[in-house]
Amino acid sequence: MPTLIKDGKVADNTWQLIAKDFELEATLNTNGEQLLVPLTMWQEHKIALQESGKQIGVWLDSDDDPYELANDAADLPLVAVNFPVFRDGRSFSSAAILRERLSYKNELRAIGDVLRDQLFYMKKCGINSFELPESINAEQALHAFEDFADNYQSTVENPAPLFRRR
């Protein structure tokens, strides 16, 4: 079972991740009460999902356009951005777009091939929860958020770049 870090603490993962090839019916028949569905399923079956009585979150793959959630961002309890392989850095931008452009306020989660050594950067881009692979010890990984005391840029986490603060 992958572990979760949320808002700087190790937490239980109560959401069930629905893979891209899942059918709607199978999805709605799962026991989970909180389902994290792929963007295409959300777009195709939004009403059925909303009326299912379950809580629905949406996950974006690295090549999905985060602007597709422009009209939903205010209502979704969870959006996740996938890192199919840790070298694929597109989801850093997707996360920033969700926060900055779509004003998404709720939980933003990194899923997939998440490296301990990327957690610091992910948090700067507005990601506040992290589904970690089993190989990573979540307690130890918490230290990753202290890798750097500060950063130079304007970020989602702190829009004021260092030059406005130093």
Place this chain on the structure above:
Amino acid sequence: MYSYDAYDKQMLEDRIIQFRDQTARFLAGDLSEEQFLPLRLQNGLYIQRLAPMLRVAIPYGCLSSRQLRKLASIARDYDKGYAHFSTRQNIQYNWPVLEHVPDLLAELAEVEMHAIQTSGNCIRNTTTDQFAGVAVGEIEDSRPWCEIIRQWSTFHPEFAYLPRKFKIAVCGTPNDQAATQVHDIGLYIKKNADGEVGFQVLVGGGLGRTPVIGVEICDFLPWQHLLSYLDAIMRVYNRFGRRDNKYKARIKILVKAIGADAFREKVEAEWEHDKDGPATLTQEEVDRCKAFFTDPAYEDLEDTDPAIEEAAKKDLLFSHWLERNVAPHRKAGYRIVSLCLKETGVAPGDVTDSQMEFVADLAEKFSFAEIRVTHEQNLVLTDVQLKDLYTVYQACKSEALATPYLGLINDIVCCPGGDFCSLANAKSIPIAESIQRRFENFDKQQNIGDITLNISGCMNACGHHHVGNIGILGVDKKGSEFYQVTLGGSADREAAIGKVLGPSFAQEDMPDVVEKIIDVFLDQRQEGENFLATYQRIGIEPYKESVYANAD
């Protein structure tokens, strides 16, 4: 020079602790080879043919004498007593031991240096013209702007896992010695009618497998918007740059695929949101950075010196050196001196620990303790008094640093090639040497005049062969090393990509091939023409005919 404050120092200390931990986890087996790869690359560490190679950043080519001394002692203590200046104003160590790299980085940090983002798919060391701040006719000193970009690009959280490497050059000089147009982003500093500073922004330049000259997407970007505009370009690239094929992953491929206009629209759509936002540069920050690059304590001097003129009359080699390696300075009585690291028999760009210490001494005595590194793999003392030139020359001579052929055919730009690099298809250093030996006669070199000859050992083009007037590329043909020749490349303001001459040549033929090319030029040139001008007038055919005349 820029000097670190508590924030910059902390950032560097944090990085060393982080990398020490990453190295330990890798050695303990907690990080896989694949996971460690981008982490070590973003610290400049390659695993090469014989040993790891560590590339240390020299931000926009500026070094203090103290830093150069540290680079020398590192070469002695962690390496085999020498190091290599690369074609991107960086320095490379060829023989460090992985386990010792964190200690090496800690030593570098003592002098505010590092290997951050000198490799990997991230924003690399920002480069500029080595004459920034002292060039005659300079529009604006690029160094403060480079420092602003250095800070913005260092540990940028959104852009550490780009599709591919990303290089930015800034140029504020009329001549452009920064190869600005063949960078992923090239920034030419401009002033508008009101004297306000801004940037002409070029994107999509680059060498490698597909050489391209950058295209303009903004003709005047007011300075306040520099970082927000760069953020917008990077975001478009990070999102839409290809990731399925590493040979098609550079920004140039994206720009070509969608076209400059469509690319500009995407950038502007992105930029619209951030323009005038918190990333907007403040006058205060620009002033803070500019304060590090004020004039040193120049004296008011005459711009002539009879004693130097006299020495030049008596010492022919010195007069050659004056003509080739000494450039005018914007301040009367001062000159810019280039030390050419191209002694025949030494790999281009290589220096020993004692040579580095010697140059540090020289800089302290004669040039306000600062040194510049050039992308042509030479060193520069920017502020030498005219009266000291002969003393400096004689001292350099004793250290084999006074070769008087800057910008001549033997001032070859050359990557480490197959002797060191695991990416190379062919050796490059022995080719450089064989050509240098062929043109060893200085009169011959001088007669040929201004020319650039660049050699790369593979398509990655670290030797910038595409933009050499003569370019040489090592290729692998059925397991043997062959060399392809291009003509007409140029890295200056009129940048051009060289054209392939024809089928490639065996290693031993290369000096003959180059000589034939030169002979065509000498035969055909008209009054006042340099190699490139003649080539541009007569085209490639005459060279082709001569070189392949007797081919079987």
